[in-house]
Amino acid sequence: MKCRHCKAPLEHGLVDLGHQPPSNAYLSAADLEQPEVHAPLKVYVCTTCWLVQLPAHHAADTHFSADYAYFSSVSSSWVVHAEAYINAMVQRFGLVDDSFVVEVASNDGYLLQFARARGIRCLGIEPTASTAASAREKGIESLEEFFGEALGRRLAAERGPADLMAANNVLAHVPDIDDFVAGFREMLAPEGVATFEFPHLMKLIDGDQFDTIYHEHYSYLSLVTVERIFTTQGLRVFDVEELPTHGGSLRVFACRREAATHQRADRVDKLIAAETAAGLQTLAYYKRLQARADAVKLDLLAFLVEQRKAGRHVAAYGAAAKGNTLLNYAGVKPDLVEFACDAAPSKQGRFLPGSHIPVLAPEALKERRPDFVLILPWNIRAEIEAQHSYIAEWGGKFVVAVPQLEVL
Ligand SMILES: [Zn+2]
Known part of the structure; x- marks a missing residue:
C-alpha cells in the first residue's frame, strides 16, 4: 500500500479496529436477513509526509448512497456554528450582494441558508440526493456532484470564480485529497478565500478519540500535513483557528498561491510549532493509541x-x-x-x-x-x-x- 498523497510505502499502523461495516450503513429489518459487508478499519501513518490515513476499500458512492441518513440541520448547535461562520466571513472578507459563496458538501443547506438570507449569491455542491433535495426546499441551488479539479474548473468557467468557498468536515472524507484540493485552486477568485474545517489529528491522539475513525473518514489531518498538500496543489495557508467542534477541530484559511492580500498570521506558525513539539513528525507519537x-x-x-x-x-x-x-x-x-x-x-x-x-x-x-x-x-x-x-x-x-x- 502507498500513501495517498506522497506515494511512499505505508509501513506503520496507527490503530487496528478490526473489520467493521460502513458506519453510516443503517439497516432495515429486511437487511438483517442478509449478509453484511465488513472491511478492515486499520489506520496507517506515512512516515514521509505524516498523513494518517485509511486505505480506501470501496468506491465513494457506495458509502454516500441516496438514502444516506445524516442531515446537518438535526444538530441545533451545528446550525448555530454555521450562522456564526457566515457572519464572521461576511465581516472579515467584506462579502456583499454580488459576492459568490460556494459550499462543498453543503448537505441540507444548514450553512448556505445564512448567506442566502443576506442576499448573497450561493451554490451548494452535495452528491447526496436526499440532503441536496432538502437544501433546494430552502431555496439553495445544489449540484449533485463530487467535487474535484475538473468540476472546479468547469464551474469557474460557467458561473465565475468564487469569493468564498467553505468545506466543513469533508476534507477528511475524500479518497483523492489532492484532486479535491486542486478543485479549490481552480474555482477561487484571484483573491478569494477557502476555509476547511476538519477534526485535528493532535486532538484525536491526545484525547484517545479512536472512535472518530470510520471508513468514510479517509484522512486524519495535522496542520503540517495539510499545508504540505495545499502547497503541492497551488494553495497557500494564511490563517488557522482552533475550534471546539468534533472534539477539537481546525479551521484552515487558504488562498491561491499568488494572492496578494492575505498575509500569513502568526498563529499558523505557532500551531505548526505546537504540533512539532508534541511529536507529530515522530513515529513514537502514534504508538499509544x-x-x-x-x-x-x-x-x-x-x-x-x-x-x-x-x-x-x-x-x-x-x-x-x-x-x-x-x-x-x-x-x-x-x-x-x-x-x-x-x-x-x-x-x-x-x-x-x-x-x-x-x-x-x-x-x-x-x-x-x-x-x-x-x-x-x-x-x-x-x-x-x-x-x-x-x-x-x-x-x-x-x-x-x-x-x-x-x-x-
Ligand atoms: Zn505520505
Missing part, C-alpha cells in the same frame, strides 16, 4: 456485563458514526445495549450497522426508563444531557465511554 483503544473497550464491556448480570437496562443515545466504531470494536450487541435513540427520523426504525441495535425515537427513553444511557456522540454530550435531564426522575444516569468510562 492502540493501547488506549483497548483500555476503553475493556472498561466499557466490563461495565455493560456488570449491568446485565445485575438485571439493569442500558440504552444508547445518538446513532452517530463514532458510536458505531466504538460499539463494533467492542463487539457490543443488543443483549448489552438494548436500543439507541436518535432525533433523526431517517434513522428511526432502522438498526445500527454491525451491532444491529434498534434505533428508536428519543421518546423511547420515557417509555422504557433505562437505568443507564450511554452517550455515543460525546462531542455534543452537554446538549444531550440538557435535553434529556428527565431521566433522573427514575434514577437514570448518563454514561460516556471515551476517553474513559464515566458515569455522569
Whole structure:
C-alpha cells in the first residue's frame, strides 16, 4: 500500500479496529436477513509526509448512497456554528450582494441558508440526493456532484470564480485529497478565500478519540500535513483557528498561491510549532493509541456485563458514526445495549450497522426508563444531557465511554 498523497510505502499502523461495516450503513429489518459487508478499519501513518490515513476499500458512492441518513440541520448547535461562520466571513472578507459563496458538501443547506438570507449569491455542491433535495426546499441551488479539479474548473468557467468557498468536515472524507484540493485552486477568485474545517489529528491522539475513525473518514489531518498538500496543489495557508467542534477541530484559511492580500498570521506558525513539539513528525507519537483503544473497550464491556448480570437496562443515545466504531470494536450487541435513540427520523426504525441495535425515537427513553444511557456522540454530550435531564426522575444516569468510562 502507498500513501495517498506522497506515494511512499505505508509501513506503520496507527490503530487496528478490526473489520467493521460502513458506519453510516443503517439497516432495515429486511437487511438483517442478509449478509453484511465488513472491511478492515486499520489506520496507517506515512512516515514521509505524516498523513494518517485509511486505505480506501470501496468506491465513494457506495458509502454516500441516496438514502444516506445524516442531515446537518438535526444538530441545533451545528446550525448555530454555521450562522456564526457566515457572519464572521461576511465581516472579515467584506462579502456583499454580488459576492459568490460556494459550499462543498453543503448537505441540507444548514450553512448556505445564512448567506442566502443576506442576499448573497450561493451554490451548494452535495452528491447526496436526499440532503441536496432538502437544501433546494430552502431555496439553495445544489449540484449533485463530487467535487474535484475538473468540476472546479468547469464551474469557474460557467458561473465565475468564487469569493468564498467553505468545506466543513469533508476534507477528511475524500479518497483523492489532492484532486479535491486542486478543485479549490481552480474555482477561487484571484483573491478569494477557502476555509476547511476538519477534526485535528493532535486532538484525536491526545484525547484517545479512536472512535472518530470510520471508513468514510479517509484522512486524519495535522496542520503540517495539510499545508504540505495545499502547497503541492497551488494553495497557500494564511490563517488557522482552533475550534471546539468534533472534539477539537481546525479551521484552515487558504488562498491561491499568488494572492496578494492575505498575509500569513502568526498563529499558523505557532500551531505548526505546537504540533512539532508534541511529536507529530515522530513515529513514537502514534504508538499509544492502540493501547488506549483497548483500555476503553475493556472498561466499557466490563461495565455493560456488570449491568446485565445485575438485571439493569442500558440504552444508547445518538446513532452517530463514532458510536458505531466504538460499539463494533467492542463487539457490543443488543443483549448489552438494548436500543439507541436518535432525533433523526431517517434513522428511526432502522438498526445500527454491525451491532444491529434498534434505533428508536428519543421518546423511547420515557417509555422504557433505562437505568443507564450511554452517550455515543460525546462531542455534543452537554446538549444531550440538557435535553434529556428527565431521566433522573427514575434514577437514570448518563454514561460516556471515551476517553474513559464515566458515569455522569
Ligand atoms: Zn505520505
